Amino acid sequence: MDMDLRNLQGYASFFMTIFLVIMLYGYIFHLYRAEKKGERDYEKYGKIALDDEIDSTPVEDKPAGKRHIKQEEKK
Numbered sequence: 090m091d092m093d094l095r096n097l098q099g100y101a102s103f104f105m106t107i108f109l110v111i112m113l114y115g116y117i118f119h120l121y122r123a124e125k126k127g128e129r130d131y132e133k134y135g136k137i138a139l140d141d142e143i144d145s146t147p148v149e150d151k152p153a154g155k156r157h158i159k160q161e162e163k164k
Contacts, residue, residue, distance in 0.1 A: 133148045133149075
């Protein structure tokens with residue numbers, strides 16, 4: 090019984106590792122494709138840590154309809 094549980098844990102660990110590797114490569118492919126299509130420029134996001142002033146320009150300017158502004162902040 091103890092050996093069956095260890096075998097099950099081994100198989101579960103192996104398949105979880107394979108699943109996570111597939112997810113990682115899928116995410117990397119998604120990032121690559123989005124940048125190649127011109128949907129996002131991830132170089133700009135990398136510069137956020139270097140340019141972190143309160144008056145610095147935003148990385149992306151969202152249209153007014155897509156901004157989420159709380160009513161309390163407006164007052």
